[in-house]
Amino acid sequence: MISLNQLVLGYQGRAVTQPLTGNIAKGSMTAIIGANGTGKSTLLKTLLKLQPPVAGQLSFTGGKAPRIAWLPQLAEMDRQFPATVYDVVCMGSWPVRGLFSSLNRQNRKRIADAIERVGLTPLTKQPIETLSGGQFQRMLFARLLVQNAPLVLLDEPFTGVDSQTSDFLMTLICQMHQAGQTVMAVLHDNERVSRHFPQVLLLTQDHFHWGNTVDVLPHYCKSSINLALSA
Structure with a gap:
């Protein structure tokens, strides 16, 4: 490769x-x-x-x-950005569907499945600034799963x-x-x-x-x- x-x-x-x-x-x-x-x-x-x-x-x-899925160091992440867990995981679909395209049913299912797979379904609408270190990293892995790069x-x-x-x-x-x-x-x-x-x-x-x-x-x-x- x-x-x-x-x-x-x-x-x-x-x-x-x-x-x-x-x-x-x-x-x-x-x-x-x-x-x-x-x-x-x-x-x-x-x-x-x-x-x-x-x-x-x-x-x-x-x-x-x-296509590359990238997980930077936690220290490089802005945890004060006004976004929810769903918002961040959703970003994983951008490389395939485009930044300005709306989510279709398949996109939404992939995002929901990834959030469930990392055990964050109850926190889907939670602001990322409220997450613990472990929860934040699980969220970033959910984004990786959505990317499937x-x-x-x-x-x-x-x-x-x-x-x-x-x-x-x-x-x-x-x-x-x-x-x-x-x-x-x-x-x-x-x-x-x-x-x-x-x-x-x-x-x-x-x-x-x-x-x-x-x-x-x-x-x-x-x-x-x-x-x-x-x-």
Whole structure:
């Protein structure tokens, strides 16, 4: 689905990664791991074309990017925006039906089904500013379900939510993958990565490791130990 060829990530021309080369296969499920400041979120934003790469090439199969469902970090979300749970989940249908097209019966059913699937039906008309962290994240996952995009990018999807909600959301991610969607997620929980993600991209300040989780994860554990010892 995606090919990286000597791709250097960064901001305003300043590199934060070494050149990355590799492929993201259609239908794969990849965890992006590494210390803070190594370019994990920057990679997702580069795939979204929210910021250009410093150098190298990024290409998509067929020459065109697929529809992408994007879950940013909770810290980047405006929780004071005057909207209800239904309003936010409804936004997931915009890429297909258009911004100014009215909802048809099929759209409304998909939205209602997604809200029910994440357990927020009683809160459908609730203002988003009143939601707890876990409820807010469930709402954003409902929007992802409505989008049903071929490529799903998740930036720290479990930050700020309780363990029960995290396990529930992890189940949804696995179901997306089983349905054929390509999933890439920035994560910090090695145990969760080891249990659920077949592929890992490890970013460090000096290099990267990309491949099967059983092969790559030990490199992350080793680098974490080295950082702790140097501190």
